[in-house]
Amino acid sequence: MNTIFLLIAQYNGLAIVPAERVCEDYFAPLKPVNFLRKIAAGEIRLPLVRMEESQKGARGVHLQDLAEYIDARRAAAVKECEQLCGIRPHDLR
Numbered sequence: 816m817n818t819i820f821l822l823i824a825q826y827n828g829l830a831i832v833p834a835e836r837v838c839e840d841y842f843a844p845l846k847p848v849n850f851l852r853k854i855a856a857g858e859i860r861l862p863l864v865r866m867e868e869s870q871k872g873a874r875g876v877h878l879q880d881l882a883e884y885i886d887a888r889r890a891a892a893v894k895e896c897e898q899l900c901g902i903r904p905h906d907l908r
Contacts, residue, residue, distance in 0.1 A: 819882040831864050831875035841885070860884070 825840075826832050838850035845853070851874070853859045862880050866873040896902070 818885050819878060822878045822882055822885075826878065829878070831866075831877055832881065834863060834874045834876060837861075837876045837881060841881075 826836075834851060834854075835847040838845055838847045842850050842859070850859070851863070854861055854863055861876060861884050863874045864877055866875070
């Protein structure tokens with residue numbers, strides 16, 4: 816399954832999704848202000864795109880960056896599952 820294509824469908828072809836929406840969809844129960852603070856502190860490794868130079872300008876997440884983040888989190892979960900259970904998730908089929 817290709818994560819980027821799923822995200823394109825989910826966000827109706829938007830290239831950049833508003834940070835608040837990404838927070839709501841993937842980082843609940845974080846509030847957007849805490850989500851943005853964690854990104855700024857490096858706790859969430861997800862690049863933010865600023866649509867203008869202003870601090871108050873719109874900020875969003877590029878779909879490719881979100882797809883890579885999701886895929887990296889999945890890879891970490893698969894590795895953890897393999898270590899804890901001794902099997903790969905693919906073996907459960």
